[in-house]
Amino acid sequence: MKKKLMSAVLAMSLVGSLLAGCGSSASTDSAANTDTATTTEKAEEAAPAETTAAEAAEEATDAEPVTLKWAIWDKETTAYWDALAEAYQAANPNVTIEMVDLGSTDYMTVLATELSGDGSDFDVVTIKDVPGYATLVQKNAILPLDDYIAADGVDLDMYAGATDQVTVDGSLYELPFRNDFWVLFYNKDLFDAAGVAYPTNDMTFDEYDALARELTDTTFGSQVYGSHYHTWRSTVQLLAVLDGQHSVLDGEYEFMKPYYEMVLNQEADGVCRKYTDLKTEGLHYSAAFSGGDVAMMNMGSWFISTMMTNLQSGEYDSSLCGNWGIVKYPHADGVEAGSTLGTITGLSVTTACDTPDAAWEFVKWVSGENGAAVMAKTGNFPAVMNSEVQDLIAGLEGFPTDAESKEALNVSNLYLELPYDANCAEINSVLDTYHGSIMSGEMSIDDGIAAMNTEVQAIINK
Amino acid sequence: MADQASAVTKKKGLSRQTKRDLVAYSFIAPNFIGFAVFTLIPIVFAFALAFLNWDGSNPITFAGFDNFKQLFSDTFFKAALKNTIIYCVGTVPLTMIASLALAIVLNQKVIGRGVFRTLSFFPYVASLVAVTAVWKMLFHPSKGPINNILYTYFKVPLEELPQWFSGGLVLLSMVLFSVWKYMGYYMVIYLAGLQGISSELYEAASLDGAGTWAKFRYITWPQLQSTTFFVVVMLTINCFKVYDIAIMLAGGGSGELTTSATVLVYYIYQKAFMEWKLGYSSAVAMVLFVLVFVVTMIQFRGQKKYAE
Amino acid sequence: MKSAKNHAIAQKTIVYIILIIIALLMLIPFLWMFSAAIKSDREVFQMQPFVFIPENAKWNNYLDIWTKIPFAKFVGNTVFLTIVVTCLQLLTSSFAAYSFAKLEFKHRNGLFFAYIATIAMPWQVYMVPQFIMMRKFGLNDxxxxxxxxxxxxxxxxxxxxxxxxxxxxxxxxxxxxxxMSEYKIYGSIMLPLSKPALSTLTIFTFVNTWNDYLGPLIYLKTETKKTIQLGLKMFISQYSSDYGLIMAGSVLSLIPVLIVFLILQRYFVEGVASTGLKG
Known part of the structure; x- marks a missing residue:
C-alpha cells in the first residue's frame, strides 16, 4: 500500500515531467503546423482579394470592433507611439490599438521570448534591429507580407532600397515606418570659441580628423573633446562600410583597420573620451553631447528630436549645447558625400495574430504616407522620405536654422547598419565582442580583426 | 481462517502505518510539490535538452553529442571556461583566508564586537547593482579616487594607471570585489565553527606555554577542518555560478563581455536568450554542472576522511 | 609577569588596528555612496580636498528619484515579492523539515536525497527549461x-x-x-523553539529575493512589474552621468534589507551554529 502510494507519487511526477517535455514539443509542432496553415490560407485568401482590396478595407472599417495588441518600447519618452495609434484610431473607429511597453534595453530579446512557442497575444510587433528580425523570422513568429504587398499594390520603391536589405529568401516580413540615418552633430559654440570654421557637408575623413584635433583642448578643467564615439561598434566599425565596397557580413575585416587607427589615435591624444572610461561610467551619448564639452559626435538622426525636445523642456542646459548643428557624415577619399548608415524600424504581423488582415491594414497605414506625416510632425524620420517630409522636419521649432543642417538631411547612399543574413545575430555578437576587445586595448587592432575573421568565417561556413 | 486473520492484522497495521505516512506526506507536500514542479522537472528537462536542437519555436530535432562536440572548437566557450576557473582559483582561497582571519579576530572579547560583526556583514546584504555602481566609481580608470591616489601619491604615470575593468585586470577586480562582498557571510559560518571549539583545549595549551600561532596551528585550524571544507565547497559552487558581478563590472556598450571577462553563465544566457540555441546552451550548462558535481564529490570524500 | 601583560596589550592593539582597517574597508563604499548621493556631478570625483557633505548638498535627489522613474512601483513589487517568498519559504520548509527530522515514514531517505542532490545544482543549469515550462503555465512576465x-x-x-x-x-x-497530534506538536513545540533557524533563513531568503537580478531579468519584462534591482540597472543606463540620482537610488534600495538584518542579526550566528551550516 505504502509502496503503491509512493509509486503513484513517483509515477505522477514522471508523467508530469513527460507531459511537460512532450507537451512543449507537441504544441510547438502544432504551432508550426498552424503557422504554415495560416500562411497558405492567407495566400489563397489574398489572391482573389486582389481586385477588391479597397472594398475589403472599407468593409473592415464597418466590421465588428478589432483590438490590436502592439509591442513597443519607451512609451513615456517617445512621442510618436501615441500619435500614430491615435491617428489610426481616428481614421478607423472600429480598431482599438493596445500598446504594450517592453522597454528599450533588451527589447528584441524580450520580444523573441514573448513570441516563442505559442501563447503569445501580440498582433503587431515593432522590429527594432536586424538581428532580432532574423531571430523572429527563423522562429516563424512573424508573417511574410509578400501576398499582402502584392494584393494592395504597395510600392516598395518608396523605401529607397531599404526593404531589399531585409528580404529573406525573396520574402519580406516587415515594413519600415521609421528610417534613421547617421549624421555628425556639432556644437557651434565650441567652434566659435576656438575660432574654427564649422564642419561642412563635404568632408573627407582626413579633414574630419584634422578638424577634431584642431578643436581639442586638453587643459585640465576646461577640456574640449574634438570628437566623441559612443561605445557601440557602429560608431567606429561602420565608418568603414561607407565606401560601398564592403559589408560587415563579409568575414574579412581588414578594411576596418584605418578607422580603428584613427579613433584609437584620437583617444591616445585626448581628442575623444577613452572607451574604457565610457564603459565604466556607462556614459550615455546624450549626456556626453549635452554636457557642452564635445565638439563633434557621430550619431543617428533620432538624436535630432531628442535634442529639440530636451532643449525646449529645459532638460538640457541650452548655454552648454543649445547652439548646435548637423552635417553629413565624413566620407572616404574618392567617394561621393552623403553616404551614410541607416537603421530602419519596422512593423510585422505575428503568426499568432487572429486578425492578420486588420493587423496588416495597420502596418500598411503606419509605414505608408499617412504614418510618415505623423512621424515627421513629431520630429522623427519616416521610412518614406521625400522633400516634403524634409521640409517639415527642417521647419520644426528647434531645428538648426542654417542651410547646411537642412542640406544634411539629403542622403545619397544609405547602407543598413546590418543587412539581413541567416547568421546575423551570431555575427553581430562576435563583432560586438571584438570591438570591445580592440577599443579597450585588450587586443591590438590586427589581432582583433584576425579574431573577427576567424570567428565570423567559422559561423558562415558552418 | 488463517488468511482472514492475517488479512485483518495486516489491514490494521497498514491503516496505522498508512495514517502516519499520510501525516508525514502532508507535512512535506506543500514544499515538495513546488520543488518537484519548479526544480526537479526542469533539471530532468535540462539534461534532455543538451542532446537536442531547439530554438523554442520550431520542432525539436535530435542532436546526439553534436552540441558537446561543438564546445571543443568554440573560442568563446573556452574563454568563458578559463575565466570562470581563474576567477574561482583567485576568489576561493582569498575569501577563505579573509573570512577566517576576520572570524578569529571577532571571536575575541573586544569592545564593539557586535558593531564590527554587523559592519562586515553589510556588503553581503547590500544590493549588487548598488555596490557595483559604487565600485565602478571608486575604481574609475581616470577619475576614480583609487587611481587618483596612485597618481598623486605613488606617482604612477597617467598612461600607466590601471584599467580596472578591462583586459588582464578585470578578473582581478572581480575577485577583489567578491572577497569584499562575501567575506562577511563566510565569516559568520566560521564564527559558528569557532564557537564549537571547547575553550578547555586553549586553556590546556596556555598551561603548556603555547603561543598564539601555536594555538592556531595545533587547535583552531584542525578543529575547523569540517567548517573549512563546507566553506570551500560553498565558495566554489558560488564562484562557478558567477554572472551578475561580471556583467555589472565589465559589461560593454551593448552589455557584451569580451573574451577577457566572459564567464560560463553569461555564455549560457547569451546562447539561450539572445541566439535561441537552447540545446547548445544546455550543453554548456552541463559542463557547469559537471564542474560543480566534481567539487561536491571531492567534498563528500574529504568529509568522510575527516569523520573517520 | 609584566612582560606578559605588555604582550597582551600589544596583541589587543594589533587586533583593534586590524578591526578598524577592516571596518573602514567595509564602510568606505557605503560612505562614498551616501556622500555622492548629495553631490553635484562636478563634486562627485573631487579629491583635493575630499568633502563628505558638500556645501550645497542636493538632498532633493532623494525626492527626485521617485518621480524620474517609477521607483515607488519598483519598491512595491520588490516588497511584495520578498514578503510572499519569505513567508512561503519559512512555512513550507519548516513544515517539510519537521517531517524529515522527526517522523518515520517510507521513502524518507529517497525523498530527502532528491533535495540534497539539487542543492549543488546551480540554478543556471536549468533556468532555460524552467523558463520554457513557466511560459507554458502562462507565468511569463x-x-x-x-x-x-x-x-x-x-x-x-x-x-x-x-x-x-x-x-x-x-x-x-x-x-x-x-x-498531541503531529500538527499540534509542530505548531506549539517546534515552531517556538526554532526562532534562531527561522531568523537565519529569513535573512538568507530576504537578501536573496530582494537582491536577485537574473531571475527578474528573465521573467519580468513590463516596466510596471520590474523590481528595484532591474529598475536601478535601467536607471543607471538611462541617467548614466547623473551620479547623484544613481547613488540616491542605491542608498534607498539598501534600507529595507538593512532594517531586516539589524532586527534579526542577534539570532544570526546562533542560527548558523545550530543549523549545522558549518558542515
Missing part, C-alpha cells in the same frame, strides 16, 4: 513566476531539518504520549 521560482528551495528544507535534528526527540515523544 508575472510576479507569480518569481514566487514559484524562489519559494520552494531545497536549501531551506535542508537547513531547517539540520536544526530540528538538534532538538531532542524526547520532547516530541512526550507530547505524542500526551495525545
Amino acid at each position: 508575472k510576479l507569480l513566476a518569481i514566487i514559484c521560482l524562489q519559494a520552494f528551495s531545497a536549501f531551506g528544507v535542508f537547513m531547517m531539518k539540520q536544526f530540528y535534528e538538534g532538538i531532542p526527540n524526547e520532547l516530541c515523544e512526550a507530547a505524542r504520549v500526551d495525545g
Whole structure:
C-alpha cells in the first residue's frame, strides 16, 4: 500500500515531467503546423482579394470592433507611439490599438521570448534591429507580407532600397515606418570659441580628423573633446562600410583597420573620451553631447528630436549645447558625400495574430504616407522620405536654422547598419565582442580583426 | 481462517502505518510539490535538452553529442571556461583566508564586537547593482579616487594607471570585489565553527606555554577542518555560478563581455536568450554542472576522511 | 609577569588596528555612496580636498528619484515579492523539515536525497527549461513566476531539518504520549523553539529575493512589474552621468534589507551554529 502510494507519487511526477517535455514539443509542432496553415490560407485568401482590396478595407472599417495588441518600447519618452495609434484610431473607429511597453534595453530579446512557442497575444510587433528580425523570422513568429504587398499594390520603391536589405529568401516580413540615418552633430559654440570654421557637408575623413584635433583642448578643467564615439561598434566599425565596397557580413575585416587607427589615435591624444572610461561610467551619448564639452559626435538622426525636445523642456542646459548643428557624415577619399548608415524600424504581423488582415491594414497605414506625416510632425524620420517630409522636419521649432543642417538631411547612399543574413545575430555578437576587445586595448587592432575573421568565417561556413 | 486473520492484522497495521505516512506526506507536500514542479522537472528537462536542437519555436530535432562536440572548437566557450576557473582559483582561497582571519579576530572579547560583526556583514546584504555602481566609481580608470591616489601619491604615470575593468585586470577586480562582498557571510559560518571549539583545549595549551600561532596551528585550524571544507565547497559552487558581478563590472556598450571577462553563465544566457540555441546552451550548462558535481564529490570524500 | 601583560596589550592593539582597517574597508563604499548621493556631478570625483557633505548638498535627489522613474512601483513589487517568498519559504520548509527530522515514514531517505542532490545544482543549469515550462503555465512576465521560482528551495528544507535534528526527540515523544497530534506538536513545540533557524533563513531568503537580478531579468519584462534591482540597472543606463540620482537610488534600495538584518542579526550566528551550516 505504502509502496503503491509512493509509486503513484513517483509515477505522477514522471508523467508530469513527460507531459511537460512532450507537451512543449507537441504544441510547438502544432504551432508550426498552424503557422504554415495560416500562411497558405492567407495566400489563397489574398489572391482573389486582389481586385477588391479597397472594398475589403472599407468593409473592415464597418466590421465588428478589432483590438490590436502592439509591442513597443519607451512609451513615456517617445512621442510618436501615441500619435500614430491615435491617428489610426481616428481614421478607423472600429480598431482599438493596445500598446504594450517592453522597454528599450533588451527589447528584441524580450520580444523573441514573448513570441516563442505559442501563447503569445501580440498582433503587431515593432522590429527594432536586424538581428532580432532574423531571430523572429527563423522562429516563424512573424508573417511574410509578400501576398499582402502584392494584393494592395504597395510600392516598395518608396523605401529607397531599404526593404531589399531585409528580404529573406525573396520574402519580406516587415515594413519600415521609421528610417534613421547617421549624421555628425556639432556644437557651434565650441567652434566659435576656438575660432574654427564649422564642419561642412563635404568632408573627407582626413579633414574630419584634422578638424577634431584642431578643436581639442586638453587643459585640465576646461577640456574640449574634438570628437566623441559612443561605445557601440557602429560608431567606429561602420565608418568603414561607407565606401560601398564592403559589408560587415563579409568575414574579412581588414578594411576596418584605418578607422580603428584613427579613433584609437584620437583617444591616445585626448581628442575623444577613452572607451574604457565610457564603459565604466556607462556614459550615455546624450549626456556626453549635452554636457557642452564635445565638439563633434557621430550619431543617428533620432538624436535630432531628442535634442529639440530636451532643449525646449529645459532638460538640457541650452548655454552648454543649445547652439548646435548637423552635417553629413565624413566620407572616404574618392567617394561621393552623403553616404551614410541607416537603421530602419519596422512593423510585422505575428503568426499568432487572429486578425492578420486588420493587423496588416495597420502596418500598411503606419509605414505608408499617412504614418510618415505623423512621424515627421513629431520630429522623427519616416521610412518614406521625400522633400516634403524634409521640409517639415527642417521647419520644426528647434531645428538648426542654417542651410547646411537642412542640406544634411539629403542622403545619397544609405547602407543598413546590418543587412539581413541567416547568421546575423551570431555575427553581430562576435563583432560586438571584438570591438570591445580592440577599443579597450585588450587586443591590438590586427589581432582583433584576425579574431573577427576567424570567428565570423567559422559561423558562415558552418 | 488463517488468511482472514492475517488479512485483518495486516489491514490494521497498514491503516496505522498508512495514517502516519499520510501525516508525514502532508507535512512535506506543500514544499515538495513546488520543488518537484519548479526544480526537479526542469533539471530532468535540462539534461534532455543538451542532446537536442531547439530554438523554442520550431520542432525539436535530435542532436546526439553534436552540441558537446561543438564546445571543443568554440573560442568563446573556452574563454568563458578559463575565466570562470581563474576567477574561482583567485576568489576561493582569498575569501577563505579573509573570512577566517576576520572570524578569529571577532571571536575575541573586544569592545564593539557586535558593531564590527554587523559592519562586515553589510556588503553581503547590500544590493549588487548598488555596490557595483559604487565600485565602478571608486575604481574609475581616470577619475576614480583609487587611481587618483596612485597618481598623486605613488606617482604612477597617467598612461600607466590601471584599467580596472578591462583586459588582464578585470578578473582581478572581480575577485577583489567578491572577497569584499562575501567575506562577511563566510565569516559568520566560521564564527559558528569557532564557537564549537571547547575553550578547555586553549586553556590546556596556555598551561603548556603555547603561543598564539601555536594555538592556531595545533587547535583552531584542525578543529575547523569540517567548517573549512563546507566553506570551500560553498565558495566554489558560488564562484562557478558567477554572472551578475561580471556583467555589472565589465559589461560593454551593448552589455557584451569580451573574451577577457566572459564567464560560463553569461555564455549560457547569451546562447539561450539572445541566439535561441537552447540545446547548445544546455550543453554548456552541463559542463557547469559537471564542474560543480566534481567539487561536491571531492567534498563528500574529504568529509568522510575527516569523520573517520 | 609584566612582560606578559605588555604582550597582551600589544596583541589587543594589533587586533583593534586590524578591526578598524577592516571596518573602514567595509564602510568606505557605503560612505562614498551616501556622500555622492548629495553631490553635484562636478563634486562627485573631487579629491583635493575630499568633502563628505558638500556645501550645497542636493538632498532633493532623494525626492527626485521617485518621480524620474517609477521607483515607488519598483519598491512595491520588490516588497511584495520578498514578503510572499519569505513567508512561503519559512512555512513550507519548516513544515517539510519537521517531517524529515522527526517522523518515520517510507521513502524518507529517497525523498530527502532528491533535495540534497539539487542543492549543488546551480540554478543556471536549468533556468532555460524552467523558463520554457513557466511560459507554458502562462507565468511569463508575472510576479507569480518569481514566487514559484524562489519559494520552494531545497536549501531551506535542508537547513531547517539540520536544526530540528538538534532538538531532542524526547520532547516530541512526550507530547505524542500526551495525545498531541503531529500538527499540534509542530505548531506549539517546534515552531517556538526554532526562532534562531527561522531568523537565519529569513535573512538568507530576504537578501536573496530582494537582491536577485537574473531571475527578474528573465521573467519580468513590463516596466510596471520590474523590481528595484532591474529598475536601478535601467536607471543607471538611462541617467548614466547623473551620479547623484544613481547613488540616491542605491542608498534607498539598501534600507529595507538593512532594517531586516539589524532586527534579526542577534539570532544570526546562533542560527548558523545550530543549523549545522558549518558542515
